[in-house]
Amino acid sequence: MINDRIHKLIRVLDMNPTSFSESLEVSVTVIFNIIKGRRSKPSYDLILNILQTYEKLNPAWLIKGEGSMWNDDIVTSAEIAPSQVNLQSRIRELFVKMRLDHPDSHEVFELEELVTFMMDETVEQKHKLILLHERQEGMLKVLKERLKLKV
Structure with missing residues (x-):
């Protein structure tokens, strides 16, 4: 059921209904009604919004449950979770500020590389x-087939 796949997507993205709804810019009530409350069917607009927000998400998986969740085997954080992108952007901003505050500090550059x-x-x-x-x-x-185990 598509509701279950949306719920799984939220878990895989390491999000909760609130953060997921924020990433889609929809009401959290809409998401709760799909995954918990009334188990409403998602609208066409919501499905389209999910697919546009998470571009590497496989439409066949989301809509019909066919294939793998993602179109590519390896996707970057920018292609999966906007919250991860926000975290990376914030870290980059902090390092820019640190380099400005301490331009001669080799440790800042080492720390940035490590992080x-x-x-x-x-x-x-x-x-x-x-x-x-x-x-x-x-x-x-x-x-099971190779070990000839019975199910």
């Missing part, structure tokens, strides 16, 4: 977990 590396690694690990989660049923099926 950037850690953020990239975190995003990469999150994507790997998302892909693993999406593919777990298929992997279990293959293992």
